[in-house]
Amino acid sequence: MYNNANELKLLCREQGKRISDVAIEIEAMENEITVEEVRAKFEKFIDIMNVACHKTLNKAIPSISGLTSGDAKKLNDYIEKKQNLCSDHALKGVAFALSCFEVNTSMGRIVAAPTAGSCGIVPACIFVVADKINANKDAVIDAFATASAVGSIIEKNATLSGAEGGCQAECGSASAMAAAAVVEMRGGTIDQSFHAASMTLKNVMGQVCDPIAGLVEVPCAKRNAIGVVNALLCVDLALAGIKSFVPFDEVVAAMYEVGKSLPCELRETGLGGLAGTPTGIAIRKKIFGK
Amino acid sequence: MGRGLFGILGPSMIGPSSSHTAGAVRIGRMCRSVARGDIAAATFFLHGSFAQTYKGHGTDRALVGGLLGMNTDDERIINSLELAKKENMKIQFLPTNLGNYHPNTVRAEMVNKNGDTCNLIASSIGGGEIQIISVNGFPANISGIYDALIIRHMDKVGMISKIAALFEKNKLNIVSLYNNRESKGKIAITIIEIDGDVPEYLADLVSKIDGILSISVVNKI
Numbered sequence: 001m002y003n004n005a006n007e008l009k010l011l012c013r014e015q016g017k018r019i020s021d022v023a024i025e026i027e028a029m030e031n032e033i034t035v036e037e038v039r040a041k042f043e044k045f046i047d048i049m050n051v052a053c054h055k056t057l058n059k060a061i062p063s064i065s066g067l068t069s070g071d072a073k074k075l076n077d078y079i080e081k082k083q084n085l086c087s088d089h090a091l092k093g094v095a096f097a098l099s100c101f102e103v104n105t106s107m108g109r110i111v112a113a114p115t116a117g118s119c120g121i122v123p124a125c126i127f128v129v130a131d132k133i134n135a136n137k138d139a140v141i142d143a144f145a146t147a148s149a150v151g152s153i154i155e156k157n158a159t160l161s162g163a164e165g166g167c168q169a170e171c172g173s174a175s176a177m178a179a180a181a182v183v184e185m186r187g188g189t190i191d192q193s194f195h196a197a198s199m200t201l202k203n204v205m206g207q208v209c210d211p212i213a214g215l216v217e218v219p220c221a222k223r224n225a226i227g228v229v230n231a232l233l234c235v236d237l238a239l240a241g242i243k244s245f246v247p248f249d250e251v252v253a254a255m256y257e258v259g260k261s262l263p264c265e266l267r268e269t270g271l272g273g274l275a276g277t278p279t280g281i282a283i284r285k286k287i288f289g290k
Numbered sequence: 291m292g293r294g295l296f297g298i299l300g301p302s303m304i305g306p307s308s309s310h311t312a313g314a315v316r317i318g319r320m321c322r323s324v325a326r327g328d329i330a331a332a333t334f335f336l337h338g339s340f341a342q343t344y345k346g347h348g349t350d351r352a353l354v355g356g357l358l359g360m361n362t363d364d365e366r367i368i369n370s371l372e373l374a375k376k377e378n379m380k381i382q383f384l385p386t387n388l389g390n391y392h393p394n395t396v397r398a399e400m401v402n403k404n405g406d407t408c409n410l411i412a413s414s415i416g417g418g419e420i421q422i423i424s425v426n427g428f429p430a431n432i433s434g435i436y437d438a439l440i441i442r443h444m445d446k447v448g449m450i451s452k453i454a455a456l457f458e459k460n461k462l463n464i465v466s467l468y469n470n471r472e473s474k475g476k477i478a479i480t481i482i483e484i485d486g487d488v489p490e491y492l493a494d495l496v497s498k499i500d501g502i503l504s505i506s507v508v509n510k511i
C-alpha cells in the first residue's frame with residue numbers, strides 16, 4: 001500500500017522496481033488476483049482507447065449535442081501539410097486526444113482516464129510515445145499502470161473531479177498521470193517521473209471548470225489538447241534534468257486547496273468562466289431554450 | 291483505502307460524462323431489476339443537472355439503455371430510444387424539481403408487462419457511481435457495487451431473523467441491511483446487500499418464508 005508519492009518512491013527504492021511494477025503487484029495483491037490478470041484488464045482497456053484515439057482522425061463524427069465536430073480530422077490534415085510549429089509527435093498526440101474526446105462526445109466507447117471529460121490525455125500521450133519508440137504491448141501496459149498509480153495518489157490526497165476541484169483536478173491530473181508514465185517509458189528515473197508530474201500540475205494550477213451549457217464539450221476538448229502538450233513538455237523538462245522545486249505530494253495538496261477555494265460558478269456548474277460569457281450563454285439558450 | 295488502479299483508469303463507458311451517461315445507464319439497469327420483468331412504460335422525472343443537460347449529455351438514451359439491460363459500454367446506447375420504441379416501451383422524460391437532492395437525481399416510475407408499478411429515486415454521484423435513495427417510497431441505500439435483495443414483507447416479529455438465518459445457512463455475508471415499514475403491522479421493506487453473487491435459488495428460498503410479499507434481486511453493475 002502507498003498513500004502518497006513519498007511512500008510509493010520508498011517502495012520502489014526498497015524493492016529496486018519501477019512504479020509500474022510496484023503498482024501492478026499491489027493491485028494484484030489487494031484484489032487477490034494474479035499479475036497476469038491485472039495486465040489483461042489493462043489490455044482490454046488499451047484496445048478500446050486505441051480505437052478511440054484513431055476513430056475520428058480521418059472521419060468527423062458530430063457530438064450528441066450538435067455543438068462540435070471534426071477537430072481531430074482538421075488537425076490531422078494540418079499535420080500532413082508539414083507546416084506545423086509544434087513537433088509532429090506533440091501534435092499527433094493532440095490529434096489522438098481530440099479523436100478520443102470526440103468519440104466521447106458522440107456517445108462512443110471510451111475509458112475514463114481518470115474521467116470521461118479528460119479521457120483523451122493519458123492514452124494520447126502514451127500511444128504517441130509508444131509509436132515513436134516502437135514500444136511493445138507490455139511497455140504500454142506498464143505505462144498505463146504508472147499513470148493510474150499517480151492518479152490514485154492524487155485521488156487519495158485531493159480530488160480528480162472537476163465539480164470539486166476545477167479542471168486542474170481533472171485534466172491537470174490526467175496530464176500529471178501521463179507525464180509520469182511517459183518518463184518511465186523513456187527510461188527516466190522514478191524521481192524524474194514525479195518531477196514531470198509535479199511540473200505538469202503546477203502549470204495548470206487554478207484551471208477552472210467552466211463547460212458551456214454544462215456540457216462536457218467546450219472548452220473540454222481543448223483542455224485535453226493542452227493537457228497532452230503540457231505533459232510532453234514536462235517530460236522533456238524532467239528528462240533534461242530540470243526539477244520541480246515543490247515535491248509532488250505538496251503540489252497535490254496545493255492543487256486541492258486551490259480547488260476547494262474556487263467559487264462554485266467555476267466548478268462544473270456551467271455558470272462562470274467561459275460558460276458565463278455572452279457566447280456561452282447564447283449557446284446554452286440555443287440548446288436548452290433558456 | 292483508494293479504489294485501486296481501475297478506479298482511476300476505467301470504467302470503459304459510453305461518453306460523454308461518467309455521471310450523466312455511465313451513472314445513468316446503471317440507474318436504468320437498477321430500474322429494470324426493481325421492476326421485476328419486462329418494462330411496458332417508464333417515466334423519468336429529471337432533477338437538477340439531469341433536468342438541464344439530459345439531452346446534450348444523452349442521459350435520456352443512457353437511462354433507457356440501462357432499462358433495456360445494456361452495460362455502461364454498450365455502443366447501442368446511442369440508439370436506445372429507437373430500440374425501446376421497437377419494443378413498444380412507452381418512455382417519457384419530465385424535467386422537474388424533486389427537492390433537496392444531489393444535482394444528478396432522477397425519479398423513475400415504471401409499469402411492467404404484468405401491470406405492476408414501482409418507482410425509485412437514484413442519484414448519479416460521480417465517476418459513474420450511483421446511489422439508490424428510495425425504492426417504492428421506502429428509503430434505501432444501494433450502491434450497485436454489491437448484489438442486493440429488495441424484500442417486501444409483512445411487518446411482524448421475527449421476519450428479519452428468518453431472512454438473516456437463510457443467508458447464514460447459505461454462507462452469504464451481509465454487507466448492509468436496511469429495514470423500514472409503512473406503518474406498524476402492515477408492509478415493511480428490507481434491503482440487503484451481500485458479498486459475492488446472489489445465487490439463483492435464493493429468491494425462491496426467501497419467498498417461501500411466511501409473510502414475504504415480493505422479492506427483487508438487484509445484481510451489482
Ligand code: SF4
Binds near residue numbers: 215
Ligand atoms: S472544463 Fe470541466 S467538464 Fe470540461 S474537461 Fe475540464 S473539468 Fe471536465
